[in-house]
Amino acid sequence: MGLLKWCALLPATAAASLSVFGHKVPDTDTVTAAIVYAWELNARNISAQAYRLGELNPETEFVLKALEVPVPPLLPELSKEVAVVDTNNPEELPEGIQKTRIHSIVDHHKLSGLANAEPLEVDMRPLCSATSILYSRSKLYGLTPTKQMAGLMLSGILSDSLEFRSPTTTELDKVHAAELGKLAGLDVHEFAEGMLDAKAKVDHLSCSELIMMDTKIFNIGGKKLRVSVLETTKAAGPLAKKAELVTAMKELKEKEKIDDVLFFVVDILKESATFISSSSTATTLVEKAWKVKVDDQGLVVLPKVLSRKKQIIPKLEAAAKEEL
Ligand SMILES: [Mn+2]
Incomplete structure (x- = not known):
C-alpha cells in the first residue's frame, strides 16, 4: 500500500473546530483569555473560535472597545470538543461539560472537581490571571502577540489583579504587564485608570x-x-x-x-x-x-x-x- 493511500485511512481530524470559553457571568480575564487562547491555538494550526457565556460587564466593554476587538459571540451550544480558560469549576461551566471532549484547560484557580472521560492538557499556574499564563505560553511557542492580543492580555492582568493591588499578584505578573504594555503601545497605569473608571460606572444597574x-x-x-x-x-x-x-x-x-x-x-x-x-x-x-x-x-x-x-x-x- 502506498503512503498516500495509507494516509487516507487515518481518521479525519483537520476539520475539528474547538470552542474556547471561560466561566459563566464572564469578567474581563475570562473574555480576553478566551480570545487570546483561540489566537494561540489557531497559530498552532488548531482551529479554534472564542465564545462567551453571558453579557459583558462595563469594564470588559471598555476594554474591547478601546482595543477595537470584536465582542466574541455567545456560545450557541456545546460543540464536540472545547477548550476552557479561567475556570475548572463545573458549576461555572455549561451543563453537560463533563460529557464533552475537553481539549485543554488554562486556568489559575484551585482544582474544583471537574471530571472528564479522556486525558487532556491542563496548564494551571498560580499567576494573577489566565491571560498572564497565556503570555508565558506565547513565549514558549515563540509567538509574538499582536498589539491587540498584547492589550487583551494586559487587560486580563490589570482586571484580575486590581492593578497589582490584589494579593494574587506575583512579581512575574508585573513583569508580564510591563512587557505587554510595550507590545500593545499602551501606558499601563493610564489604561488601568480607564478600566477602573469603567468598572465604577454601575449606577444604571439594578x-x-x-x-x-x-x-x-x-x-x-x-x-x-x-x-x-x-x-x-x-x-x-x-x-x-x-x-x-x-x-x-x-x-x-x-x-x-x-x-x-x-x-x-x-x-x-x-x-x-x-x-x-x-x-x-x-x-x-x-x-x-x-x-x-x-x-x-x-x-x-x-x-x-x-x-x-x-x-x-x-x-x-x-x-x-x-x-x-
Ligand atoms: Mn481570572
Whole structure:
C-alpha cells in the first residue's frame, strides 16, 4: 500500500473546530483569555473560535472597545470538543461539560472537581490571571502577540489583579504587564485608570444586576453558596442601596434554591471589603471566618480583603470546617 493511500485511512481530524470559553457571568480575564487562547491555538494550526457565556460587564466593554476587538459571540451550544480558560469549576461551566471532549484547560484557580472521560492538557499556574499564563505560553511557542492580543492580555492582568493591588499578584505578573504594555503601545497605569473608571460606572444597574455582575457558586461545608463581589473605586453608591440589595439577595436565594448569597463590596482604593449580610446563617459564617462582629445594619468592613479566590473563599471554607 502506498503512503498516500495509507494516509487516507487515518481518521479525519483537520476539520475539528474547538470552542474556547471561560466561566459563566464572564469578567474581563475570562473574555480576553478566551480570545487570546483561540489566537494561540489557531497559530498552532488548531482551529479554534472564542465564545462567551453571558453579557459583558462595563469594564470588559471598555476594554474591547478601546482595543477595537470584536465582542466574541455567545456560545450557541456545546460543540464536540472545547477548550476552557479561567475556570475548572463545573458549576461555572455549561451543563453537560463533563460529557464533552475537553481539549485543554488554562486556568489559575484551585482544582474544583471537574471530571472528564479522556486525558487532556491542563496548564494551571498560580499567576494573577489566565491571560498572564497565556503570555508565558506565547513565549514558549515563540509567538509574538499582536498589539491587540498584547492589550487583551494586559487587560486580563490589570482586571484580575486590581492593578497589582490584589494579593494574587506575583512579581512575574508585573513583569508580564510591563512587557505587554510595550507590545500593545499602551501606558499601563493610564489604561488601568480607564478600566477602573469603567468598572465604577454601575449606577444604571439594578440591585440584582449588581449582585450578578461578578459572582460564583461554591460548595462550602456541604452548602451551596453564591459568593458575589463588586469591585469598585466608588463604594458609597452601591452601599447606599443596602436595603434593596438585601431584598435582591433574598429573592435570588429563593429563585435558585441555594443556601445563601454572600455579597462583598470591594473598595479598590481603600483596599477593604464591606460584607452585606442577607441572612443569619451568612452573618454567623462571616463572623466566624474573620473573627468580627457584623453590626445591627448587617454590615462589617474587612480591611485588606480584596480577593475572593485568595482571601474570601479560603476563610469561608475554614470557618465552615470548624462548624462541622
Ligand atoms: Mn481570572
